[in-house]
Amino acid sequence: MEAVDEILRLRPTLVIGSVPYKQETVAKLLEQPLNFLAMNPRSLADVEADIRLLGRIAARGPAAERLVRAMRTSFSAIQQKSKGAKRSVRVYCEAWPNPRISSPPWVAELVEIAGGRMVVPAGEKVTDEQVAEARPDVIVLAWAATGAKADPRKAYAIDGWQNVSAIRNKRVYVVRDELLNTPGPPLVEGARELFRILCAIKTSGAGS
DSSP: OHHHHHHHHTOOSEEEEESSOOHHHHHHHHTSSSEEEEEOOOSHHHHHHHHHHHHHHTTOHHHHHHHHHHHHHHHHHHHHHHTTOSSOEEEEEEEEETTEEEOOHHHHHHHHHTTEEEOSOTTSBOOHHHHHHHOOSEEEEOOTTOTTOOOHHHHHTOGGGTTSHHHHTTOEEEOOHHHHHSSSTHHHHHHHHHHHHHHHHHHHOTTO
């Protein structure tokens, strides 16, 4: 709870939190005489709405609107580059390994922008069997709150995945978790990183 104590030492009147939450952290904050704004975006549209809301709270509405427009422009540029491929790459993005949880729905949108297709339900617990049956060409690990410390060896070691194209062809990649799991401006760089990965796979031949 050191992070909570650090927050409280600042004596805030408003604390803003976004997914993923730690239940015990939120519970301790709610015990304090402060306002807690909980955000739970699911889609890129939700992320934009939250940016606008924070802009209004901070009396920076126009700046928030400019940020939303800049993010949209960047996403559009990435999507334009990804067009023209013969087929989209089949992608499984993972937010946590145990229990196995797929990346949030907005990541599925980023995958589409980058020229791929998320092949399991987004933001849900999934089984090894579900992932194997989805036949991903690439697996992207962005484990929450781990930075770039996700371990591809754990994916390669799963018995039920040995016939999966992503495993056979050594296409398990790590993306820093804040680039995919932070519902805000870092998602632009996350989309660029996904585009670089998928572009390289398309060049070499997806599913080969």
